[in-house]
Amino acid sequence: MQNLIKAINHYISLSDEDINIIDQLFVKKELKVNDSFLTEGGVCKEFAYINNGLLRHCIINNGEEETFYFSTEYDFVCDYESFINKAISKKSIIALEDTTIYSISYSNMQLFYSKVKFGERFGRLLLEDVFTKAINHIISSHTDAAEQRYLNFMSSFSHIQQRIPQYYIASFVGVTPQSLSRIRRQLVKK
């Protein structure tokens, strides 16, 4: 729970009372490899902090599963669209490694916003961060060719890059594993 407190504290300052509240609202959960945090067709019922482990966000398109994001230790994870609107999600979030999370339900999250002194501000600041990353991701995928997108991935996710199989990286980069392999070969040449 220490890490979670630290992560929230990064955005807002927490009183002892706030910490107590957080302690009561979040629940520790364990995911084994291949367990789902969220499954396509269900509703995302929790917002979570990853204490350790690695998750993969994917979506099925024309029967093809595409990986579009990775979340790892010290990240917050959620399908906001589904969580916020209690809407059916098209996404799945699946453990690539055994993962420990601190999870909070929707209703508890609302309590967090109202009871923690700067709770709303935390929500806003966290979203500002993730939104900013999302925009940069959009621009990169708009602007950059596959090789550069791969390099972008390698620098954005340098800390977890060795823990992810090539074919998921290929999917994230938006190419086939064959193309990624070719791109990697060309990069070695240089």
Next chain:
Amino acid sequence: MQNLIKAINHYISLSDEDINIIDQLFVKKELKVNDSFLTEGGVCKEFAYINNGLLRHCIINNGEEETFYFSTEYDFVCDYESFINKAISKKSIIALEDTTIYSISYSNMQLFYSKVKFGERFGRLLLEDVFTKAINHIISSHTDAAEQRYLNFMSSFSHIQQRIPQYYIASFVGVTPQSLSRIRRQLVKK
């Protein structure tokens, strides 16, 4: 100012006092065609609501200008990354039409968050909306071929589609104007 109040009121309920505050914090501004709301290399010093008009978000890459978003009447507009961190922006936001905005400075925005009763919540809820759209955009550009991305554009921006030149649409879709022309021809055939 009526429209702005309505737009904020969509997310949070506003007291008369709140409305008074908003009235004092936002400033009406006019942009002529080709005027910039934000210029590359500068800092985004304002967050704004578009009362009427049309803006184009772009970024320069290898000397090539790429359009990656459009904002129009009833939208909020800002380069969050720059605004929040007072950081140099790589983006420009330029008027495609004469545009009227209600603008608020960074420091006034902080006053908004603290003085308007549910100000922080407004910030969070608005970001939840824009973030959700961003994610869907990422997934679409990840998943869909050019023709489908064009169709997605046509449905997401159906209300303003006729007001935007083809070459900006092509850029948004991520193809050359020649390719877009080809795609459009093929769609007509069908």
Next chain:
DNA sequence: AAAAATCATTACCATAGGGTAACAAATTAT
């Protein structure tokens, strides 16, 4: 350890989209 399964690489051909250029259509300026 051997066999099976999974993952990564390479090769070959097919195709979507880029680049250049020419032209056509539409808009703007004179």
Next chain:
DNA sequence: ATAATTTGTTACCCTATGGTAATGATTTTT
């Protein structure tokens, strides 16, 4: 109205990436 400029379309060739298949390499299972 005419000329000039800007925007959109078409054609041609080229390149990056996809798809299929075969082969190696690695990991997992027995």
